[in-house]
Amino acid sequence: MFSNSIKIANRVIGSNTEPYVIAELSGNHKGSLEQALAMIDSAASTGVDAIKIQTYSADTITLKHNAPEFQIEGGLWAGRTLYDLYQEAYTPWEWHQALFERARERNITLFSSPFDLTAIELLESLGCPAYKIASFEINDIGLIAAAAKTNKPIIMSTGLATLDEIYEAVNTVAESGGTQLALLHCISGYPTPIEDCNLRTVADLCTRFDFPIGLSDHTIDSTASTTAIALGASVIEKHFTLDKNDGSVDAAFSLEPDAFKQLKLETTRVHKTLGTAGYEVKPSEKGGRNFRRSLYVSRAIRKGECFTKENVRSVRPALGLHTRYLEQVIGQQASQDIAFGEPMSEGFLTKPLITTPKKTSVK
Known part of the structure; x- marks a missing residue:
């Protein structure tokens, strides 16, 4: 042996x-x-x-x-x-x-x-x-x-x-x-x-x-x-x-x-x-996740106004809603006035988001 x-x-x-x-x-x-x-x-x-x-x-x-x-x-x-x-x-x-x-x-x-x-x-x-x-x-x-x-x-x-x-x-x-x-x-x-x-x-x-x-x-x-x-x-x-x-x-x-x-x-x-096979965030990447994409208000929005692809965009950094929710956001009405540059929040919406389990594999 x-x-x-x-x-x-x-x-x-x-x-x-x-x-x-x-x-x-x-x-x-x-x-x-x-x-x-x-x-x-x-x-x-x-x-x-x-x-x-x-x-x-x-x-x-x-x-x-x-x-x-x-x-x-x-x-x-x-x-x-x-x-x-x-x-x-x-x-x-x-x-x-x-x-x-x-x-x-x-x-x-x-x-x-x-x-x-x-x-x-x-x-x-x-x-x-x-x-x-x-x-x-x-x-x-x-x-x-x-x-x-x-x-x-x-x-x-x-x-x-x-x-x-x-x-x-x-x-x-x-x-x-x-x-x-x-x-x-x-x-x-x-x-x-x-x-x-x-x-x-x-x-x-x-x-x-x-x-x-x-x-x-x-x-x-x-x-x-x-x-x-x-x-x-x-x-x-x-x-x-x-x-x-x-x-x-x-x-x-x-x-x-x-x-x-x-x-x-x-x-x-x-x-x-x-190194080793793995997908955890490495020390040199610390903080980097905060600068990935998320949904932000790209134009000032008044209460009741609809969200559109012109006033909500996927941009860096990553403090807003995940980009997977963009299509659910578009067409909804704003629940309040929202300033330019605000990270999108579910609290800005009049309808709750539908969340689905994340896919872990592709066949």
């Missing part, structure tokens, strides 16, 4: 909390521990909730092979082998302790995507507070089960997966004892064209699953991320870079520090706009 919220390092994540924004470092450290540490410092200063790394090596994620199926066709990395790409992009395991220590110094949550069982062993030894299952690993049932058995919160991306595969992965987490799960809608295109985002899937996932839903965003800006919040997303993951022009492996669909700071602000503001 999954909880309808999850908790990572004392931060509750769910539909009623501010969006949980994750800065994904990926391989944008360019093979430099100093740059990786600088990225943690910079990301922490943007106000994001967490930083994520990836724990694999080229040898744990693929084979060193030149067959066609190991070659990348099209996109940012066209012409490269999987092994060559991952050899450039991986975060060396010997860096991990330093990265976790730097995150603790900066009071920012750091967790990782493990790509095999040995990665989980390493991350467990470092006290990793949560695990992310990447889109390409959503069909690695053994990996998902091993991550769930740690009893840590699991965040899982759904890119490339069919709905049946998503259900299989979710069931694997449950069957392995996991109780905290979040699913991220994801399009695994690098970068993702905005027209491929299909963000209505976020809303659909919210109806299918009673736990946090989010977005792993590979577009070039923050439009999709902020829109996803309006559709029910509780978690946003976006790639982070110090400089989009530094040649780092994922720079093309990553945000620089200032843009990440804006992303955090915008997603928080969008979430605040959602």
